[in-house]
Amino acid sequence: MKNTMLGVIDATSYYDSLEDLLLHRSLAALPIAGRYRLIDFVLSNMVNSDIGSVAIFPKFQYRSLMDHLGSGKNWDLNRKRDGLFFFPAPGLEANEEGVGSFNHFAHHMDYFRRSTQEYALISNCFTLCNIDYQPVLERHIRIGCDITEMRHNGSSLDMYLVKTSTLIDLVENRRESGYTCMQDVVDDMDSGFKVCGYEHAGFVQTIDSIEEYYDASMKLMNLSYWKELFKKDMPIYTKVKDEPPTRYTSAASVKNSIIANGCFIEGSVKNSTMFRAVKVGKDTTISNSIIMQKSQIGDNCVLENVILDKDVRIEDGVKLIGEANNPIVIRKGMIQGALMNS
CATH class of the missing domain: 3.90.550.10 (Spore Coat Polysaccharide Biosynthesis Protein SpsA; Chain A)
Incomplete structure (x- = not known):
């Protein structure tokens, strides 16, 4: 039919x-x-x-x-x-x-x-x-x-x-x-x-x-x-974008996460989703979070139970900890700096 x-x-x-x-x-x-x-x-x-x-x-x-x-x-x-x-x-x-x-x-x-x-x-x-x-x-x-x-x-x-x-x-x-x-x-x-x-x-x-x-x-x-x-005989299609493979430095650690292409990861990522072209800085820890396309996370940051929309910038030393039933949401294009949290 x-x-x-x-x-x-x-x-x-x-x-x-x-x-x-x-x-x-x-x-x-x-x-x-x-x-x-x-x-x-x-x-x-x-x-x-x-x-x-x-x-x-x-x-x-x-x-x-x-x-x-x-x-x-x-x-x-x-x-x-x-x-x-x-x-x-x-x-x-x-x-x-x-x-x-x-x-x-x-x-x-x-x-x-x-x-x-x-x-x-x-x-x-x-x-x-x-x-x-x-x-x-x-x-x-x-x-x-x-x-x-x-x-x-x-x-x-x-x-x-x-x-x-x-x-x-x-x-x-x-x-x-x-x-x-x-x-x-x-x-x-x-x-x-x-x-x-x-x-x-x-x-x-x-x-x-x-x-x-x-x-x-x-x-x-x-x-x-x-x-x-995501079934092999019933695939889910999406818009194809050409990005280089994700780059992991020797200090990077990634566990049980979804990592799209084009990312650059120097820190630790656990139980999280990284969309395309996300950057994770040195000594930064991200867990139970969703980081959308082209967001940039600086060095020495801690993100837990957080949703970052596209093009968000997290400056060095920022700590954002939400709850599983109430995650922190940062809107598209926002900048979150350490001084803002003090």
């Missing part, structure tokens, strides 16, 4: 608890696991499930997202027919609860009407998982469902499979029905639709707070979680 599903990714979600990391990017573009963005996971799942047409519906701060995805080449979506599409929200209308705003879809109905795919898969952009949607489609057809809601441990994953024609009807009749998104339809016992649940048993983590983001990053240090998310 190749190319029978249309991919629809809602990239409009925003959570106040993630504000420090979303000042310059959308949630979909939030970096994770050393070299990936959150949207890479659902987008790769779709591509691995033979979905060749994907529409992304962003709203806030989506320049970084568009820069990351580009033409879709890294996901094999730079095609003459179908491929990758961006449909930004036309205005800053009030936020609506639920994934996949029918009002947002309504501004781009030509895309849905011109699509040749019989089914549409609607998904959020902030769930870490590796799922094959083909078995979902097969079950959906076999038992005659109108809507299939994907779940994990009984909770909704905010992923829905529906006929494209049914989705068009729901959008066009939203004012009469009062439905604003797919969750409204699923929750209405009197909707008249046959709603089915599909239980996904693999690794799942929803990133809707700093605590969840930190927890997911720490879990990925565990090889068993990593293997559940």
